[in-house]
Amino acid sequence: MSRNPETSLRDQANANAPLAPTFLQREEFAAPPLLAWWYRLFAPTPPTGRLVSLRERELIRRGRLASIILAVQLLLIELPVIPVVLHAPNGPIVLPWLAGCILALLAAFFFNRRGHLLIAGILMVGSIEVTMIVKILTIPGGISVFYLPQFDILIQPILIAVALLAPWSAFAVAGFNICFIIGALTVGPHAHDLAQARHGPDSYSFLWLDHCEKSIGSP
Numbered sequence: 001m002s003r004n005p006e007t008s009l010r011d012q013a014n015a016n017a018p019l020a021p022t023f024l025q026r027e028e029f030a031a032p033p034l035l036a037w038w039y040r041l042f043a044p045t046p047p048t049g050r051l052v053s054l055r056e057r058e059l060i061r062r063g064r065l066a067s068i069i070l071a072v073q074l075l076l077i078e079l080p081v082i083p084v085v086l087h088a089p090n091g092p093i094v095l096p097w098l099a100g101c102i103l104a105l106l107a108a109f110f111f112n113r114r115g116h117l118l119i120a121g122i123l124m125v126g127s128i129e130v131t132m133i134v135k136i137l138t139i140p141g142g143i144s145v146f147y148l149p150q151f152d153i154l155i156q157p158i159l160i161a162v163a164l165l166a167p168w169s170a171f172a173v174a175g176f177n178i179c180f181i182i183g184a185l186t187v188g189p190h191a192h193d194l195a196q197a198r199h200g201p202d203s204y205s206f207l208w209l210d211h212c213e214k215s216i217g218s219p
Helices: 005-016 022-027 033-042 054-086 091-113 117-137 145-164 167-186 192-199 204-217
Strands: none
Touching (some): 091 117, 117 167, 145 167
């Protein structure tokens, strides 16, 4: 049976790769027992018995970081929010989206373990973006001054993009969030207190929103 030429070349390259010194084989990717167990389950597996390329080393480092961020995002952010969403007035709308985002995070674990860090990072960023956008736009009675701090959570996907994705992706996520915030505060549903704050005598901080709103509404 003939072998795949690409497989043969890969095997030959691995065979010709220089062997790592014994201390590097033992220590380069060493971790405390608990972290080592976690990395073994949810992070890319480092090659053994040879020197690791810079690209492989960076992939392993970012994959391990992604596995920790995923754990924090799933166990400390998304799952604890479920009881809050269940009792929220817009819970029936937000809950299906939240469940979808949790499934996306579980899929991100799988892709990260396989070394597909790009897909895992996109799923992580998208899960926060979708959850927050749906939550903000479905606030009963519209966006109020009380809910304005919700926009601060949109910094999280930017930080994840910085840590796991290409450098330019952080600017793309930040630009998208800026456009969303401007759109939500200009043409989105507003509660009475936010409308009053925007157009009251002391609303100097909202003058730029009025300018954006006029620009959007102009032909």
